[in-house]
Amino acid sequence: MIQRPRTRLYVDADLSAGAEVPLEAGRAHYLRSVLRMEPGARVLAFNGRDGEWLAEVAHLTKSGGSLTALERVREQTTEAGPWLLFAPLKAGRTESVVEKAVELGVSRLQPVYTKRSDVTRVNLDRLTANAVEAAEQCERLGVPDVNDGLPLFKALEGWDPRRTLFLAAESGGAGDAVMAVTARKGQPAAWLVGPEGGFDSGELDGLRHLPFVVPVGLGPRILRADTAAFAALALWQALAGDWTGAGGVSRPPFRTEA
Amino acid sequence: MIQRPRTRLYVDADLSAGAEVPLEAGRAHYLRSVLRMEPGARVLAFNGRDGEWLAEVAHLTKSGGSLTALERVREQTTEAGPWLLFAPLKAGRTESVVEKAVELGVSRLQPVYTKRSDVTRVNLDRLTANAVEAAEQCERLGVPDVNDGLPLFKALEGWDPRRTLFLAAESGGAGDAVMAVTARKGQPAAWLVGPEGGFDSGELDGLRHLPFVVPVGLGPRILRADTAAFAALALWQALAGDWTGAGGVSRPPFRTEA
Numbered sequence: 001m002i003q004r005p006r007t008r009l010y011v012d013a014d015l016s017a018g019a020e021v022p023l024e025a026g027r028a029h030y031l032r033s034v035l036r037m038e039p040g041a042r043v044l045a046f047n048g049r050d051g052e053w054l055a056e057v058a059h060l061t062k063s064g065g066s067l068t069a070l071e072r073v074r075e076q077t078t079e080a081g082p083w084l085l086f087a088p089l090k091a092g093r094t095e096s097v098v099e100k101a102v103e104l105g106v107s108r109l110q111p112v113y114t115k116r117s118d119v120t121r122v123n124l125d126r127l128t129a130n131a132v133e134a135a136e137q138c139e140r141l142g143v144p145d146v147n148d149g150l151p152l153f154k155a156l157e158g159w160d161p162r163r164t165l166f167l168a169a170e171s172g173g174a175g176d177a178v179m180a181v182t183a184r185k186g187q188p189a190a191w192l193v194g195p196e197g198g199f200d201s202g203e204l205d206g207l208r209h210l211p212f213v214v215p216v217g218l219g220p221r222i223l224r225a226d227t228a229a230f231a232a233l234a235l236w237q238a239l240a241g242d243w244t245g246a247g248g249v250s251r252p253p254f255r256t257e258a
Numbered sequence: 259m260i261q262r263p264r265t266r267l268y269v270d271a272d273l274s275a276g277a278e279v280p281l282e283a284g285r286a287h288y289l290r291s292v293l294r295m296e297p298g299a300r301v302l303a304f305n306g307r308d309g310e311w312l313a314e315v316a317h318l319t320k321s322g323g324s325l326t327a328l329e330r331v332r333e334q335t336t337e338a339g340p341w342l343l344f345a346p347l348k349a350g351r352t353e354s355v356v357e358k359a360v361e362l363g364v365s366r367l368q369p370v371y372t373k374r375s376d377v378t379r380v381n382l383d384r385l386t387a388n389a390v391e392a393a394e395q396c397e398r399l400g401v402p403d404v405n406d407g408l409p410l411f412k413a414l415e416g417w418d419p420r421r422t423l424f425l426a427a428e429s430g431g432a433g434d435a436v437m438a439v440t441a442r443k444g445q446p447a448a449w450l451v452g453p454e455g456g457f458d459s460g461e462l463d464g465l466r467h468l469p470f471v472v473p474v475g476l477g478p479r480i481l482r483a484d485t486a487a488f489a490a491l492a493l494w495q496a497l498a499g500d501w502t503g504a505g506g507v508s509r510p511p512f513r514t515e516a
Contacts, residue, residue, distance in 0.1 A: 099485075100482075103479055104479075140479060217501070218496075218501065220500055222361075226358075227357075227358045230488040231495075237489075242478055243435065243476065243478070244434065
């Protein structure tokens with residue numbers, strides 16, 4: 001059994017046996033100065049296309065570095081999780097939504113601006129960095145698309161009607177989440193979670209008239225927006241996603257270093 | 259339709275028509291100096307026993323204040339959610355676990371110390387305050403029990419074997435979460451979520467030998483401990499808890515103030 005390196009890196013370069021994988025300065029600095037790695041140290045690398053590779057550090061300097069890919073340890077799989085459309089939140093809550101959405105297997109993150117959004121812009125570089133870090137940590141083989149923020153209905157223009165948009169609805173009259181998700185198992189899906197203040201009535205009317213929108217309730221308590229996102233995604237994965245075993249990503253055949 | 263006051267307060271006192279409800283200094287200060295309330299202002303009050311009451315501010319001074327309970331607007335219901343046993347986490351993540359666990363309807367929070375816990379004490383007053391604030395915000399009618407931290411196996415001494423302890427398991431060999439939860443619908447339940455580093459092998463062996471422990475998997479990705487707690491509780495509520503409509507808390511018959 002091979003020792004599983006603890007450090008996983010998302011890289012741009014193609015991965016194949018013997019391939020050189022450039023590291024930009026920030027990455028090289030992190031390996032060298034924070035993790036105290038030297039040439040020969042083992043890491044794992046993935047790029048969303050070629051599976052997961054065992055790699056070793058070739059060189060590290062102040063201005064950059066490189067890895068050498070050694071051996072594929074996991075085959076690439078399709079990560080066909082749902083999309084998450086969410087109104088960006090205050091303080092650290094947006095970062096937390098990104099982190100957990102990546103762990104819960106979303107394939108696309110789309111911030112949307114709504115009437116009652118307190119936050120009217122997002123830092124795309126920062127959200128992308130959050131997504132990369134979460135993907136590295138949770139053992140995904142790819143990083144979801146992270147889109148720049150859009151006004152809610154702009155984000156829905158040209159929507160493929162085959163992709164159900166589950167609306168995490170606060171108020172009554174919404175369908176049962178378990179039934180709604182189970183009934184659409186195997187179909188493309190997305191979740192829409194509003195801001196802390198909820199959608200305004202005009203937005204709700206507009207959403208409910210879209211043929212691909214399915215409002216579902218998430219229980220009798222009022223969930224914060226971030227909680228609603230976590231709950232919705234967990235529910236979807238458990239009932240319609242890759243938690244069911246079939247088609248799941250198998251765990252790597254080695255243990256974590258102590 | 260009555261305007262629904264935005265401010266909900268968890269109180270100790272009994273609630274009945276005309277009852278005086280004392281407010282301690284911190285609460286009175288918050289209503290007076292932060293929310294700028296004056297006598298006659300309307301709030302909602304609940305104590306976990308008498309349902310939810312419309313109340314009005316009777317007086318507010320620097321040293322305290324009181325409410326007068328006016329009218330019951332929701333009947334008390336039993337909040338029979340699962341217990342959550344969790345290894346306390348770093349930084350704000352423990353507070354976040356408490357907040358979301360309350361929103362997701364737990365009836366008891368039990369911090370447990372494990373071999374790989376980075377955090378070896380909790381601030382019980384602070385966790386309790388987090389739980390109260392979350393209960394006020396999410397429209398619960400009670401606040402879950404918040405216990406002081408205990409070593410893991412100490413917390414399991416005298417465990418009622420009729421209460422299933424679902425173990426959020428990282429590694430393979432665990433059962434399907436949906437099947438395990440659905441099969442035990444209607445029975446008392448608890449979830450156990452370990453620290454970021456996972457349980458050690460001795461702990462896992464010990465847990466797996468307990469007849470009430472049911473290890474379940476939460477998908478192919480490695481979830482952070484807080485994500486695992488949110489996912490587990492959401493799943494349980496959706497499949498075995500009060501999201502199913504039957505026995506759910508009905509929403510109050512008035513709208514939120516703009």
